[in-house]
Amino acid sequence: MKLYFHPVSTTSRPILLLAADEGIVLEPQIVDLFKGEHRQAPYLAINPSGQVPTLEDGDFRLTEGSAILKYLAEKSGSRAYPAEPKQRARINEIMDWFNTGLYRDLGYGMVYAQTLPDYMYADAAVQNATLARSQQKARRWLDVLDRHLLDNKKFLCGPDLTIADYFGVCYLTLGEVAHLKFDAWPNITRWVNTMKARPTWGKVNEGFYQYFVGGYKDGKFMSL
Numbered sequence: 043m044k045l046y047f048h049p050v051s052t053t054s055r056p057i058l059l060l061a062a063d064e065g066i067v068l069e070p071q072i073v074d075l076f077k078g079e080h081r082q083a084p085y086l087a088i089n090p091s092g093q094v095p096t097l098e099d100g101d102f103r104l105t106e107g108s109a110i111l112k113y114l115a116e117k118s119g120s121r122a123y124p125a126e127p128k129q130r131a132r133i134n135e136i137m138d139w140f141n142t143g144l145y146r147d148l149g150y151g152m153v154y155a156q157t158l159p160d161y162m163y164a165d166a167a168v169q170n171a172t173l174a175r176s177q178q179k180a181r182r183w184l185d186v187l188d189r190h191l192l193d194n195k196k197f198l199c200g201p202d203l204t205i206a207d208y209f210g211v212c213y214l215t216l217g218e219v220a221h222l223k224f225d226a227w228p229n230i231t232r233w234v235n236t237m238k239a240r241p242t243w244g245k246v247n248e249g250f251y252q253y254f255v256g257g258y259k260d261g262k263f264m265s266l
């Protein structure tokens with residue numbers, strides 16, 4: 043199987059974490075986002091959305107990080123994606139929560155809006171008002187994550203690691219690019235530390251810390 047990805051990519055990192063933990067062999071194909079390779083014809087023929095990741099398994103092509111993660115977990119029989127319907131539904135629910143809620147306001151609204159030109163507003167008043175709204179919404183998602191989803195639980199779905207944890211922790215740590223601090227949310231801090239202590243974290247996230255977090259280390263950002 044071939045994975046088109048980029049090491050800094052938030053939507054690719056959960057897949058790399060699962061693959062590293064489960065020993066899933068993926069032929070790596072880096073799509074150079076910094077050089078705009080994802081917007082050029084050869085890659086657009088593979089993924090018309092011009093985004094990473096994309097998985098190729100023989101003649102089966104799959105896009106969307108969340109779908110790829112579920113497919114690989116199911117195919118490899120990973121214990122991190124139990125087949126029991128209610129357990130699986132809970133995992134899917136939490137992944138959707140991150141993807142459509144927290145990621146929108148924390149990732150797009152606060153991180154991309156302060157780092158990637160495509161997501162910034164030229165008018166300072168619009169930019170500041172938009173950031174302030176995202177900040178308020180991101181705080182609300184973080185409260186829910188801390189007080190409900192992670193309350194009295196080692197991992198998002200209980201005592202055992204699931205693919206929701208791989209997924210969620212990558213979306214949350216994206217905040218480090220814009221120097222966002224999560225100290226005010228103790229359950230989140232504990233869970234992130236648990237995930238970062240896993241043996242595969244460092245290697246998988248090397249590129250993210252070097253190029254994305256490192257690239258903005260001297261930036262000034264709106265805090266949470």
Ligand SMILES: N[C@@H](CCC(=O)N[C@@H](CS)C(=O)NCC(=O)O)C(=O)O
Nearest residue numbers: 051052053092093094095106107108
């Ligand atoms: N909905 C897609 C979004 C993928 C996505 O946003 N990928 C980013 C990297 S994290 C990308 O390729 N960005 C380049 C662009 O949108 O121009 C998914 O969840 O996989």
